[in-house]
Amino acid sequence: MTGVAEARPTGTGVGAAAPTRRHRVPYALVLVLLGVLVAVAATAGIAAGSVAVPAGEVWGIMAHRVHPALADPTWTPVRETIVIDVRLPRVLLCAVVGAGLSVCGTALQALVRNPLADPMLLGVSSGATVGAVLVVVSGLSVFGRFSLSLAAFCGALAALVAVYLLARSGGRMTTVRLVLAGVATAEVLSAVASYLVVTSDDPHAADSALRWMLGGMGGTTWEVLWIPAAAVLAGTAVLLGVCRSLNLLLAGEEAAGALGLDVHRFRAVMFTVVALMIGTMVAVSGAIGFVGLIMPHIVRLLVGADHRRALPAVALLGAAFMILADLAARTLISPEEIPVGILTALVGGPFFLWLMRRRAAS
Template sequence: MSAPSPGPGSSLAGPRANPPRERAYVLTLGVLGVLLLVSVTAGLAIGSVHVPPGEVWSIVAHGLGADWSEPAWSRARETIILDVRAPRVLLGAVIGAGLAVVGTAMQALVRNPLAEPYLLGVSSGASLGAVIVIVSGVSLFGAVSLSVSAFAGALLTLLLVYTTARAGGRITSVRLVLSGVAVAAVLSAVTHLLLLTADRGNQTREVLAWTMGGLGGVQWATLWLPAATLLVGIGVLLVQARSLNLLLAGEEAATTMGLDVGRFRARMFVLLSLVTGVLVAAAGPIGFVGLMLPHIVRFFVGGDHRRVLPTAALAGAVFLIWADIAARTVAAPMEIPVGVLTALCGGPFFLWLMRRDARRNTDRGVA
């Protein structure tokens, strides 16, 4: 597989002055910003109880203390907007943005357009941690026990993958990916074994719902961790955007330009795995967001990561908010796991991406 294309108007160390590309970038950010505002409004307004957009923002303003007038809405609607839908919509924005950003960086690190956030098996470790809590019924941390256990599973998986990938004091990206695949297979087998030996039959349904991803049940008290993790992750990646650009030229060229490729990749893999672990612990493994959005974004803003990262974050937030709206409404009153809808979108996209990459490689071979 070839590496993600840097895109027109970009260079490896950073783009030269390119007014058309800069205008396209600013326009894309502006459009996505408006779409994000519209998406948040729709996420707060649409549901079993429809609330007009004007009333939605009146309730939000009142809840923030910006509106001291007498409420013209019922207490039930205020609870629905502020305590039920608002945390869910914000979590969708955070998870979508985080997965898109991690996927963007992961594709650059392994120079493979099919790379995605769960490449190193972190989601399998998180799933095993969550299954252990569901099957055993142990709740040492109260309401957040499942999230804590999922993150612990993701962290332990990361350590195991790095331990098995290290040879001679060095870690190569190939060994790291292969170790991630092998560890993920073993952890998935253990997860299935726990389900087969579970005493309660309804546990299988609960585990299945979690492993397909969802944004339901989130509370304000648990929202701060994925939000803070996203901000830190995006900040670090933006600082390292030039190094990510250098990797697009290949390891030898990046080394010639002064980048310690091995050490840089190791640090980035740790960061991305930790961010992914927090995101999976908060919402379960929601697939294909980190695969699709980076490619769609590069089509509009080029390949420079200083542009791609913030644009991918906005696009991922918009996409997952609307996916969650569809999950809540398509089969109402039943709720579809949002991971099912992202897979329905991402599966065909994945096949198209493979065919496109195969055609490009064939053309290069003929040339």
């Protein structure tokens, strides 16, 4: 069924907010331009900082690390350390988190057939926040430097199970119950996290927990990068493998069921995949909202609603956006750093309101 992606769904589904239109720009060109945007954003993210490094030198340092014969080391060891050990892992984490949140947002908007859906919909981010805040304010370090990530992941998984059980009734799970369960769980867990911060006896720990709740990439190392990177790559591969089923959902639940898709089982599996991706990312970056809401809408305007086209494009756009957002967060009021979650909220909030008004007027 290759034509389903081009169907114009009725009602309030994803397609209602992004009607099918002719592709004016070749898809391959869109991918190339987005890839260039990611490269430019990454170069700027590595070059900018308290110690500025020329863009050519950035590429020279990385080429030299790949193979010494590719570039002559004309830079100082300090600059090489800054590029390789400080800024490069941070930029890569930004790319991973931005791509992952955008891919999850695209999938969720199809799964619940609601263009206002965001990866924070399931309450998984709030669950991860509770786990991480508990570690920060209590000082627990049973697993060393991985204690924070492990606690956040466990919190995300617990939130996922709670939402899943609350949303199921009679062996079935509907979109309305899922949204209500996710919102209610997120509110309760956010209140728990806030309570832990307010009642903390250590002001420094409370401040650290609060900044983590606002989202940020500070202190990223190579050791914590591979886990979210592996989760995002694996999850994106799974979603790419079920693009046909995601496209079927755009035509409506009844149409998808008539074409052989077990909608309820498919949603349950996909919610698990998406929630685990989100939990893994939040464990290392904190709660960052609206990225998964904005990027899918922009990409659908560029390449259409077909997930075979949209998922690769939204991953690239999300990666570039998050790199640039993090760059702005650490340079706007340098030497202080703004939590990147604040900047994404400042951009995403007005976009969300505009989108609601647009849907109300349609």
